[in-house]
Amino acid sequence: MPAPLKPAEKRHDPRRGAVVRMENWRPATTPKPPHGLLKATKEYWENYWKSKLSQSVDASDMPAIIRLFTMMDERERAYRAYKKERLVLGSQGQMVLNPLAKVMGSLDAEIRQMEDRLGLTPKARAQLGISFTEAVKSMSQLNAALDVDDEVDPRK
DSSP: OOOOOOGGGEEETTTTEEEEEEEGGGGOOOOOTTTTHHHHHHHHHHHHSSSSGGGGGGGGGGGHHHHHHHHHHHHHHHHHHHHOEEEETTTTEEEEEEEEHHHHHHHHHHHHHHHHHOOOSSHHHHTEEEEEEGGOHHHHHHHHHHHOOOOOTTTO
């Protein structure tokens, strides 16, 4: 039988550093979004700053965060234009895919990289060693949840 896992607060991986527990951080204030963002991008901005993840942001992170939301805004603008006209006339008069499709692909790749660097996906948070304690359950809690008899046994 393997040894039981250490509690999250005592774990340390020398390759990644200690687990960062986000529940102890102070609440962040919402900075003004970059000028000229679309309404949808401003909503993403507000949601980001309401999240627990934003509570660990340092002033030195702001250029990367602003760059991410600016790219997200540009991607949304490109998508809106692309959606209106997916096929356009090419240089020889033939129908071709709108070049904005390629722009969106490039922006998507850059946005994914920034999301990973800033821990905006579950996998990225795990790789950065970020843990939200309410998402972590002990083995006994998981087993107790399985033992709850909330349905009638179909075999009876």
